[in-house]
Amino acid sequence: MAYAAYLASFTAEEKLYVVAAAQSWQQDKRGTGFFQSVELNSFEDVIHSLGRGLVHDFILKAQEEAAERLNGRLSQKHLLQPTRNQPQRTLSNLYQLWDKLGDVPISDDGQHLDESFLHFGKGAEKETVWRWFEAQNPQFIVGEVVQGIRKTDEQSEIAELAVENLQTGDKVDLRSCPFLKDHATAEFEYAVVESVERETPECVAVSYEAHGVVGYPVGCKLKVSPETMGLRYLQQERQAPSGGHSKLSEVTESDLEAVKTAGFRVHLGGAADGPELGARWWWTLTQPRWIAVESSPHDFATESEVWADAVRALRADPDLNRKIPEALESEVPVQIPLTIEPDALLGDLRRRGFVVSAWNLNDTTGPLENDDATEGLTDEQFLRLQEKLFEKASVSLEDVLTTRGNQHIADIWEMQRCRMLDEVRAKQAETQAPLRGA
Structure with a gap:
């Protein structure tokens, strides 16, 4: 729907400029494969010739060229940025704003805001607001968000503890905390800060009360969640198909490299996968000349768990890494x-x-x-x-x-x-x- 609205938002004058640019490309023998031997008499002809996957890129280039030729007369409202700057906002912040946008009344035609939102006044085009969201972070794609697909922010460099400038979103190195070295849960290597409570000007320790780990003196309390805790040793138990339990053994970097080399891939379920797989992880494996795709018998709550299960599967059946000889396909x-x-x-x-x-x-x-x-x-x-x-x-x-x-x-x-x-x-x-x- 966003794609259709985007095309419908072009004015008649802008469509003429796009057609002129396409005809120019055709005359200069540019865009071979899109416009070759195609009659370009209308905006629809251009869009149809490009196909949906190339429309945005061509519109960007066409409008830039038309704007230069016509001394900037072309409206800038449709221009896309070919490369974006560093994200101005985190994904988590944008998702919160997106949810708030969902509470804003929409006009009867479904195209305009019926109340002000952020710096957008009443009557602002919904498409303009969407483009603002995408301009804030290259990972925020409206089409995916509408489908229920939400990504996590890329983590920053791991910051050591006892640093006074820790802030929400930082990835902290738990191994640098002297109070965790010999603790039962010291297998946690890192966590992502969700919130910070500063009790003294200089932070010298951390409290992870949700996990029963407390450091003293507590100068800076960080809130983290289990999903952000990176494990050195995966010691959780998983339900085995037989109804019993099997412990996951130590997983090393070489183990992860082995399963990735073997062709294992992990997937995170989205809205299109249904409620049972939404936000759940599973792995798949295929090899050249295989007639089917191998997949994990269960799904998992975290990426760490699904990679650990892939390691377990490869250890249990090394033949999963065996390539079928070329000779077998001689026929x-x-x-x-x-x-x-x-x-x-x-x-x-x-x-x-x-x-x-x-x-x-x-x-x-x-x-x-x-x-x-x-x-x-x-x-x-x-x-x-x-x-x-x-x-x-x-x-x-x-x-x-x-x-x-x-x-x-x-x-x-x-x-x-x-x-x-x-x-x-x-x-x-x-x-x-x-x-x-x-």
């Missing part, structure tokens, strides 16, 4: 047959190392139909085009499987269809050239 054909069943196509893609285990050919939509966009192609050419499309899309499909697979295929088609069609037609012309000569 894989060089090209996909022209007439092929969906299951056979998926099998061939998997043997080639493409990640398609959570997605099925029957799930694909629009872009793979032999319709007006591919007019003039034979069935054979269309199947070859389909194969090439799958090949390109599969490169980055792993991160968008299940919930975003079809949208990803559609985006790839929108962004690259002109060039892909030209390649197919060029090959067709090459094969027909000898026939004409004869």
Whole structure:
């Protein structure tokens, strides 16, 4: 909805400038793949040719160039910053403000504020407020926040304790506290400060009352939560499938490096994953030429726990790190047959190392139909085009499987269809050239 509102907010004059810039690119043979052999008569033609994934970047460049040519007459309200400065606000602060924005009444048309908010007066465009949020921190993306995806702030350098300028958001080194060295919970390496209570001008110790750890004299009391406590040794117990408990042994940096090298990846559930996996962690593992993706049998509350379970899984089954020898795929054909069943196509893609285990050919939509966009192609050419499309899309499909697979295929088609069609037609012309000569 934000994307549609963004496009709808352009004035007629601004749309003309964008079209002029696109036509200029086309004449200068820039933007090959977007505008080649495309009629650019309207703003909609430009947007359609670019595809959703490239609109923002082109609008930025087009408006900058148009503004230069027309002595700054172009309105600046749509300009995007190509590179942003250091975040002006933390994500946690922005999320709090976003929640407050949700309480502000909206006009009947759904596009304007009905009350003032921060420095925005009544009647301010909602889209303008959204762009302000994104300008405060490059990690704050309105589209993700609307979907319920909230990230954590990148942690600053670890600050030692007994420093008087500790503040909220600092990552503190617990090992530097002399009162924790021999304590039962001294396996905690660091924590992120949530709040600070200063009792003396110079802080000389810390109290972690929530964890039963108190240092004396208490000059500075820090509030931390279990989620921010970094462990040197993971000693929590997890419920085993059999109903018993198995302790997690010591996890070292080399262990983490081993599981990452083996291909383990961890994931944090968001709104799209449903309430059961929301804010929960799990791991997945796949190898080239595997026909399926291995995943953790359970989900976890913290990232530390899920990495520890990945270490446990690799220790229990070292074969998870074993690559299938190249010789085993000697029978894989060089090209996909022209007439092929969906299951056979998926099998061939998997043997080639493409990640398609959570997605099925029957799930694909629009872009793979032999319709007006591919007019003039034979069935054979269309199947070859389909194969090439799958090949390109599969490169980055792993991160968008299940919930975003079809949208990803559609985006790839929108962004690259002109060039892909030209390649197919060029090959067709090459094969027909000898026939004409004869």
